[in-house]
Amino acid sequence: EIVLTQSPGTLSLSPGERATLSCRASQSVSSNYLAWYQQKPGQAPRLLIYGASSRATGIPDRFSGSGSGTDFTLTISRLEPEDFAVYYCQQYGSSPRTFGQGTKVEIK
Amino acid sequence: EVQLVESGGGLVKPGGSLRLSCEASGFTYSIFSMNWVRQAPGKGLEWVSSVSSGSHYIFYADSVKGRFTISRDNGKNSLYLQMNSLRAEDTAVYFCARAPGSGIDYMDVWGRGTTVTVSS
Numbered sequence: 001e002i003v004l005t006q007s008p009g010t011l012s013l014s015p016g017e018r019a020t021l022s023c024r025a026s027q028s029v030s031s032n033y034l035a036w037y038q039q040k041p042g043q044a045p046r047l048l049i050y051g052a053s054s055r056a057t058g059i060p061d062r063f064s065g066s067g068s069g070t071d072f073t074l075t076i077s078r079l080e081p082e083d084f085a086v087y088y089c090q091q092y093g094s095s096p097r098t099f100g101q102g103t104k105v106e107i108k
Numbered sequence: 109e110v111q112l113v114e115s116g117g118g119l120v121k122p123g124g125s126l127r128l129s130c131e132a133s134g135f136t137y138s139i140f141s142m143n144w145v146r147q148a149p150g151k152g153l154e155w156v157s158s159v160s161s162g163s164h165y166i167f168y169a170d171s172v173k174g175r176f177t178i179s180r181d182n183g184k185n186s187l188y189l190q191m192n193s194l195r196a197e198d199t200a201v202y203f204c205a206r207a208p209g210s211g212i213d214y215m216d217v218w219g220r221g222t223t224v225t226v227s228s
Contacts, residue, residue, distance in 0.1 A: 037215075045145075045203070051214075095167055
């Protein structure tokens with residue numbers, strides 16, 4: 001099983017700042033099959049990024065994904081008020097599909 | 109509108125059973141893989157099970173293998189999760205989620221979830 005470790009656990013930033021979230025895999029993620037999701041309290045997750053760097057439909061271009069192999073990054077270039085949420089990475093290159101434990105982006 | 113709506117959650121005693129349903133609308137259900145993902149109170153996301161478009165490929169997390177059964181009815185645009193021998197640690201919100209399939213399992217459409225509570 002591939003274990004995904006996200007860091008930091010919590011990121012305290014102000015609107016307009018840049019957020020950089022990390023997701024590290026215990027072994028290489030096949031074909032860079034790595035996705036990122038955003039979840040707000042009481043809501044379902046929302047797909048942001050798939051294939052490590054492809055933005056999902058309707059996702060603003062301030063969200064970008066990068067990385068390969070075992071190290072992946074989600075960057076939010078300028079935080080908007082609606083971006084404060086929990087972010088999860090997920091690998092779908094091998095079974096079982098696994099999620100990271102999440103990074104909470106909170107208002108400083 | 110593309111939509112997934114879960115139902116069937118509730119309070120059940122340890123050792124009991126429950127069947128969750130997920131009804132899809134607004135897209136061609138039969139060509140997509142489907143997943144169940146759960147989230148325990150205050151915790152992160154845990155993938156539970158997946159089924160391919162034609163039900164040929166079915167996978168389970170080790171934590172539910174032998175107790176849960178995923179199935180789908182493409183004629184009814186519906187996904188199911190039969191949960192037996194329930195434990196306290198199965199308490200969670202259960203989401204159904206769509207995936208493109210053919211081994212590509214990022215989840216691009218999610219339901220709002222149904223809550224399962226296992227307690228005596």
